[in-house]
Amino acid sequence: MEKVRGTIIDGRLENVRYRQYQLQQLHLALRNGAEQLQDALCKDSGISKTIAKTEFYLAMDSVNKAYETLDFDQALKDEYLIKDGKDNLNSRSGLGVIAFRPGTHSRLYSIVTVVAMAIAAKNALYLESLSNIIASALDKDLFAVSSKFSSPDISGADLFIDGTAGEEEQILTGSGTYYSKSLAVVDRSADLKIAVRAIVNSRLPHNCNSPYSPGLVIVHEFVKDSFEKLCLEYAKDLMTVQDFENFQYDTDVEYHKDLVEAESLGQITLTKLGVYGLAIVESRDSNSALIATKTNRPYIHVLSSTGIVDTTVKQQGFEARRATYLFATPSVAKFMSEQIPAAVSYVDQIPRQLLIGPVSSPHSLHPRYTTEMLSVPRPKIINTVATIPSSVEELHESALQPLKPVGQKMGHALGFFEQGIFIGLGMTFCIFVPLATWFSWIASKRVLALWG
Numbered sequence: 001m002e003k004v005r006g007t008i009i010d011g012r013l014e015n016v017r018y019r020q021y022q023l024q025q026l027h028l029a030l031r032n033g034a035e036q037l038q039d040a041l042c043k044d045s046g047i048s049k050t051i052a053k054t055e056f057y058l059a060m061d062s063v064n065k066a067y068e069t070l071d072f073d074q075a076l077k078d079e080y081l082i083k084d085g086k087d088n089l090n091s092r093s094g095l096g097v098i099a100f101r102p103g104t105h106s107r108l109y110s111i112v113t114v115v116a117m118a119i120a121a122k123n124a125l126y127l128e129s130l131s132n133i134i135a136s137a138l139d140k141d142l143f144a145v146s147s148k149f150s151s152p153d154i155s156g157a158d159l160f161i162d163g164t165a166g167e168e169e170q171i172l173t174g175s176g177t178y179y180s181k182s183l184a185v186v187d188r189s190a191d192l193k194i195a196v197r198a199i200v201n202s203r204l205p206h207n208c209n210s211p212y213s214p215g216l217v218i219v220h221e222f223v224k225d226s227f228e229k230l231c232l233e234y235a236k237d238l239m240t241v242q243d244f245e246n247f248q249y250d251t252d253v254e255y256h257k258d259l260v261e262a263e264s265l266g267q268i269t270l271t272k273l274g275v276y277g278l279a280i281v282e283s284r285d286s287n288s289a290l291i292a293t294k295t296n297r298p299y300i301h302v303l304s305s306t307g308i309v310d311t312t313v314k315q316q317g318f319e320a321r322r323a324t325y326l327f328a329t330p331s332v333a334k335f336m337s338e339q340i341p342a343a344v345s346y347v348d349q350i351p352r353q354l355l356i357g358p359v360s361s362p363h364s365l366h367p368r369y370t371t372e373m374l375s376v377p378r379p380k381i382i383n384t385v386a387t388i389p390s391s392v393e394e395l396h397e398s399a400l401q402p403l404k405p406v407g408q409k410m411g412h413a414l415g416f417f418e419q420g421i422f423i424g425l426g427m428t429f430c431i432f433v434p435l436a437t438w439f440s441w442i443a444s445k446r447v448l449a450l451w452g
Contacts, residue, residue, distance in 0.1 A: 001156045004097050004124035007141045013094060013122040016075045022119050022138055023067045029137035030060055030112070037133065041108060047206045055356050059112040062367040066116035069371050081380070088380040094122030095374060096158030101128040101149060103163035105209045106356045110163055113357065113367045115143075121375040126157055159374070163358045180319040181215035181294040184350070185311055185336060186227055187328035188220040191348065195327035196230040198350040199300060200238075202325075205276050208298045210355040212323050215294040218311050221304045228271065228280055231300065235273035255295050262290055286314055308332055312339040322359055325350050 012018050030037070034056060041052040081088040098118050102110045111127070115134065118125055125143040135145065154160045184202075186195045202213045219227050259281070262268045267288055271280040282302045283291055291303060305311045308328075315321075321342035326333040330347070337345040344363040346354075357368040364370055389395050 001097065001126060001144065003141060004126060004144050007124045007139075008094070008096055013119075013124070013142075016070050016072045019119055019122070020067065020070050020072070022142065023063060023070070023116060025137040026112075026116060026119075026134065027060070027063045027067070029133050030056075030063065033133040037108060037131070044107075045104075045206065051206055054352075055106055055109050058353060058356055058366060059109045062109070062113040063116045065367055066120040066371070069120050082382050085382060087383050091378045091380050092121070092371075092375040093378045094118075095376060096123065097126055097156070098123045098374060099126040099128075099149065099154055099157035099160045101160075101162050101164055103358055105211070106358070109357045110368070113369050114161065117367060117369045117371050118374050121371040123158075123374055161369075180321055182212050182323040182325070183315075183321045183340070183342070184214035184217040184325040185305075185327065185340075186217065186219040186223065187308060187311075187326075187332050187336075188222040189329040189332050190220075190223070190327035192223060192227055192230055194348055196227065196234050198325065198327075198348075200231055200234050200278065201352075202350045202355060203278065203298050203300050204238075205298050207355045209296045210357075211359045212350075212354045214323075214325060214350070216291060216301045216303060218303050218305045218314065220311075221306055224302070224304050228282075228302070231280060232271075232273055235275045235278050238275050255293060255297075258290060258293070262288065308336055312336065315340050323354070323363075 007013065038049065038052040038056050041047060041055060042049060078088055078091065098114070100111070100114045100118075102114075107129075108131075111130065111134065115125060115127075115138075119138075119142070126149075127143060127145050128147070128149050130143070130145045135143070184195075184199055186192070186199075199214060199217055201207065202210075207213055259268070259270070262283075263270055267283065267285050268290065269280075269282040269284075271282070273279060276298055278298045278300070280300045280302055281290070282304070284304075285291075286303060290301065295301075303314070305314065321340065324337070324340050324342040324345045326336050326345060326347050328336065328347070333345075333347040337347075343361065351365060353366045357366075360368045360373065362373070364373070389398055
């Protein structure tokens with residue numbers, strides 16, 4: 001920690017060329033070690049080469065995007081703005097030393113994204129784990145590696161990012177933001193084929209380990225049977241794809257025990273889809289403990305709903321969701337996105353790249369961390385700012401000025417009660433006026449007959 005703190009103090013990270021060079025070296029090392037890194041991903045996680053290549057691509061793209069934030073010519077202009085008598089309102093500084101503990105899911109992408117964006121944002125790094133390929137590329141004074149963080153290590157950092165936080169939350173320490181597991185909602189207005197494809201893919205092995213994989217799927221009872229039938233059909237189509245044969249499944253004994261017990265009591269129905277361990281777990285009780293439990297097994301937890309109001313009511317009492325995936329028409333999705341608190345809401349989609357990498361707060365699709373997250377504004381102002389009136393009379397007069405009018409025109413639409421009154425009067429008119437006319441006509445005939 002003292003070594004990397006010295007890198008902050010000596011100011012070398014303020015030099016754009018230094019940061020560009022570090023990112024160039026990182027990118028070169030990753031390119032040269034591409035095959036080795038991808039083979040290690042397949043061996044350690046049991047994932048396919050396709051998924052390994054996807055994760056490697058996203059990791060490399062993170063470095064590219066970090067590098068693109070560095071503009072030497074613009075930085076040189078910004079440096080002399082104050083000297084030239086101009087405000088530098090966009091000035092930013094790094095946080096200092098960032099301590100990062102990577103998780104097990106998408107480990108390469110997680111590490112590379114944090115390293116690249118932290119360097120671009122003028123930070124030094126303290127890491128609990130780092131690949132030799134990456135370590136050999138960077139300035140040795142820019143980072144430090146520990147086999148396991150101690151409490152002083154964490155408290156000595158300016159920001160601690162924990163990628164191994166509990167199943168129910170993952171935060172940037174200090175943000176105070178907790179999120180419960182991600183949620184998918186399938187309304188009766190949804191395109192079921194789109195919903196099934198997205199949800200089943202998100203619960204496939206490896207994807208099901210993602211904190212953004214939906215841990216619960218609320219399905220409208222009107223389409224629930226069709227949804228489960230299409231899940232079974234789509235799973236059969238996946239049997240020809242041999243991408244997950246070596247995947248290591250979650251061995252949570254307690255969860256499996258609770259699942260078996262709930263099934264024996266009739267609280268759930270377990271339907272195996274016959275491929276890659278995929279199964280549908282349908283809960284009959286919205287208060288079941290399994291509803292709040294996230295498993296890393298490729299299970300699709302389904303809960304029935306009678307409608308959008310019932311769906312939103314079922315979410316009361318939960319922390320904001322990491323993400324919600326709303327499969328519905330735009331108007332229904334608008335309502336649910338307003339009623340179900342979440343860090344982000346996606347409509348009719350679960351982005352593929354979202355399932356790779358850790359949780360970030362605030363939400364960022366890709367790269368998962370950004371330079372804005374890992375830096376703070378440091379505006380520099382030289383021009384005279386607007387001042388308040390100097391005299392007490394002017395202050396008092398200005399303080400008592402009314403606010404500008406809202407600008408809304410006077411409403412001419414009838415209210416609920418006014419509509420009721422006019423409807424009642426209309427019905428009365430439609431009934432009694434014809435009757436009165438008819439009686440008048442009969443009476444006039446009789447009078448004329450008497451006179452005749």
